[in-house]
Amino acid sequence: MSVIYDRVALIGLGLIASSMWHAIKRAGVAREVTGYARSPETRAIAREIGLCDRVCESAAEACEGADLIVLCVPVGAMGDVAAEIGAVLKPGATVSDVGSVKKAVIEAVAPHLPEGVHFVPAHPLAGTEHSGPRSGFAELFDNRWCLIVPQAGSDRAAVERLEAFWQALGSHTDEMDAEHHDLVLAVTSHAPHLIAYTMVGVADDLRRVTDSEVIKYSAAGFRDFTRIAASDPTMWRDVFLNNKEATLEILGRFTEELFALQRAIRTGDGDHLHAYFTRTRAIRRGIIEAGQDTEAPDFGRVKKA
Amino acid sequence: MSVIYDRVALIGLGLIASSMWHAIKRAGVAREVTGYARSPETRAIAREIGLCDRVCESAAEACEGADLIVLCVPVGAMGDVAAEIGAVLKPGATVSDVGSVKKAVIEAVAPHLPEGVHFVPAHPLAGTEHSGPRSGFAELFDNRWCLIVPQAGSDRAAVERLEAFWQALGSHTDEMDAEHHDLVLAVTSHAPHLIAYTMVGVADDLRRVTDSEVIKYSAAGFRDFTRIAASDPTMWRDVFLNNKEATLEILGRFTEELFALQRAIRTGDGDHLHAYFTRTRAIRRGIIEAGQDTEAPDFGRVKKA
Numbered sequence: 001m002s003v004i005y006d007r008v009a010l011i012g013l014g015l016i017a018s019s020m021w022h023a024i025k026r027a028g029v030a031r032e033v034t035g036y037a038r039s040p041e042t043r044a045i046a047r048e049i050g051l052c053d054r055v056c057e058s059a060a061e062a063c064e065g066a067d068l069i070v071l072c073v074p075v076g077a078m079g080d081v082a083a084e085i086g087a088v089l090k091p092g093a094t095v096s097d098v099g100s101v102k103k104a105v106i107e108a109v110a111p112h113l114p115e116g117v118h119f120v121p122a123h124p125l126a127g128t129e130h131s132g133p134r135s136g137f138a139e140l141f142d143n144r145w146c147l148i149v150p151q152a153g154s155d156r157a158a159v160e161r162l163e164a165f166w167q168a169l170g171s172h173t174d175e176m177d178a179e180h181h182d183l184v185l186a187v188t189s190h191a192p193h194l195i196a197y198t199m200v201g202v203a204d205d206l207r208r209v210t211d212s213e214v215i216k217y218s219a220a221g222f223r224d225f226t227r228i229a230a231s232d233p234t235m236w237r238d239v240f241l242n243n244k245e246a247t248l249e250i251l252g253r254f255t256e257e258l259f260a261l262q263r264a265i266r267t268g269d270g271d272h273l274h275a276y277f278t279r280t281r282a283i284r285r286g287i288i289e290a291g292q293d294t295e296a297p298d299f300g301r302v303k304k305a
Numbered sequence: 306m307s308v309i310y311d312r313v314a315l316i317g318l319g320l321i322a323s324s325m326w327h328a329i330k331r332a333g334v335a336r337e338v339t340g341y342a343r344s345p346e347t348r349a350i351a352r353e354i355g356l357c358d359r360v361c362e363s364a365a366e367a368c369e370g371a372d373l374i375v376l377c378v379p380v381g382a383m384g385d386v387a388a389e390i391g392a393v394l395k396p397g398a399t400v401s402d403v404g405s406v407k408k409a410v411i412e413a414v415a416p417h418l419p420e421g422v423h424f425v426p427a428h429p430l431a432g433t434e435h436s437g438p439r440s441g442f443a444e445l446f447d448n449r450w451c452l453i454v455p456q457a458g459s460d461r462a463a464v465e466r467l468e469a470f471w472q473a474l475g476s477h478t479d480e481m482d483a484e485h486h487d488l489v490l491a492v493t494s495h496a497p498h499l500i501a502y503t504m505v506g507v508a509d510d511l512r513r514v515t516d517s518e519v520i521k522y523s524a525a526g527f528r529d530f531t532r533i534a535a536s537d538p539t540m541w542r543d544v545f546l547n548n549k550e551a552t553l554e555i556l557g558r559f560t561e562e563l564f565a566l567q568r569a570i571r572t573g574d575g576d577h578l579h580a581y582f583t584r585t586r587a588i589r590r591g592i593i594e595a596g597q598d599t600e601a602p603d604f605g606r607v608k609k610a
Contacts, residue, residue: 076575100525125525128602129589139607144524174521187514189525192504194570196529198563199497200585202555205562209492215591216479219449220405220430220494221533223598224501228526230589233582240570240578250507251567255560257510258503262556265499265545270381273545277538280505284434284535286520293528297433299604302444 004029004165009066012073013037016098018136023169026138036062045133060088071097076238079108091116102149102178104242118158121149131232142170186246200229309334309470314371317378318342321403323441328474331443341367350438365393376402381543384413396421407454407483409547423463426454436537447475491551505534
């Protein structure tokens with residue numbers, strides 16, 4: 001592969017940045033990757049495990065001379081980081097991010113970027129329930145989508161270069177505006193996460209069923225919810241606080257639909273339930289055909305002989 | 306292994322019965338297994354793939370002379386099957402089932418069983434999103450729990466024999482009364498399924514986000530819900546109609562909690578959200594430590610090099 005950005009700076013060294021590091025090395029698309037994390041402990045781990053060619057002591061130091069800067073911090077921290085690095089950015093450099101919310105990130109970051117720097121927000125739709133610098137791996141982005149959110153007046157060459165970069169890391173790319181992004185993600189990610197957190201919280205909090213029963217008997221369905229409800233609390237707090245409107249809209253629709261199904265249960269309307277449950281099978285088939293999930297039963301957890 | 310029941314009859318030949326067949330053969334715990342399914346097509350498939358030693362043309366024929374009869378039909382069909390087979394049951398035989406609901410099944414089945422027959426309801430907490438006679442495999446019950454629900458006056462020897470049988474099929478066993486079973490399952494299975502069905506239905510029904518977007522971008526969390534929302538519609542209709550009270554109780558608690566989290570989002574109460582999301586991580590750790598789920602990221606879907 002050939003180099004796409006001479007120098008890449010990764011700010012924040014959690015699951016996404018550490019996976020980007022491994023995927024960048026695999027693809028050979030950067031000559032040098034610098035990294036910075038606010039916590040000294042994370043920087044120490046990064047140095048210990050050889051994450052990034054150079055781990056810096058400040059975000060500004062990591063960004064100096066970089067051709068691509070990727071903000072990989074929680075959504076609520078993006079503005080502060082942008083303020084910190086704005087002054088050292090090289091003319092012609094591209095600033096991007098990996099935040100799960102786009103409108104709020106753009107509002108927080110854009111004001112701090114000097115003219116002559118290209119701001120191309122992005123969001124790789126990839127992750128696991130694990131977090132931190134040790135959790136990354138090169139394959140995380142393979143066959144996943146990375147959404148690119150060009151700004152009014154974005155330089156096309158800068159946008160296409162970032163798309164080529166994410167494609168080299170294994171992703172497909174699509175372009176989308178920030179508002180639509182935030183609504184799509186409210187459906188495919190934010191509402192499901194809040195619902196999973198809620199269900200796990202309810203199970204944990206019941207008096208009449210013990211935690212040990214919930215744990216032992218979780219294979220009956222519940223355990224599927226616990227994976228995404230084990231995701232990073234800080235990241236998710238920031239997502240909900242910064243995508244309020246769209247998340248609350250989807251949760252409102254969800255509650256409405258849940259009430260209708262509860263009423264069907266209460267009144268014994270089996271036809272309504274059966275029709276609803278039949279319809280939802282089609283989406284899973286679509287996801288499998290689109291290569292976005294495995295068709296192996298139980299996500300492949302069950303090992304057949 | 307040694308034979309536990311000379312003859313076992315499996316009534317209903319879907320995922321659970323077909324997995325039981327494979328697990329019974331693996332363990333060598335029965336000398337002959339007969340099977341029956343109401344649909345001629347299912348019986349034909351069973352014969353074609355060699356499911357059961359003998360596929361019968363009626364439930365009564367399959368049960369004649371059987372030492373263990375396991376009802377593997379949807380919960381709503383249990384009563385009719387019991388009525389059909391009651392007259393042919395051998396004295397001393399054990400009748401069991403695999404229904405996800407216990408109180409309603411016991412009420413439907415018990416009146417049809419003659420004296421001298423042991424009724425020992427059971428529920429193996431195992432399954433996948435696939436259904437039908439071709440979906441079974443021997444490993445389905447390995448390391449999963451099978452809940453046994455002895456009746457007042459149950460013969461201890463008959464209960465312990467059924468437990469030995471399920472243990473030979475790979476399961477752990479626990480005993481529980483019917484009412485507690487139905488509440489525990491409402492938490493660990495029924496409410497999560499309804500919630501997953503609801504979320505998938507909402508995503509399918511939105512005007513402003515297309516189905517193709519939902520499918521492409523599902524890896525951001527949503528796809529985890531689609532697996533259990535692809536489960537058998539008839540089975541699940543019957544579960545909800547027959548465990549109304551407990552399911553609606555848990556859904557009530559769920560809605561209450563969801564409203565509290567929605568309010569935290571609306572008012573920007575980040576501390577509440579962060580504390581909630583931190584608490585729910587512990588349950589997943591418990592489930593992994595209890596051997597009820599994989600610790601591999603993304604349920605092991607992601608293949609690291």
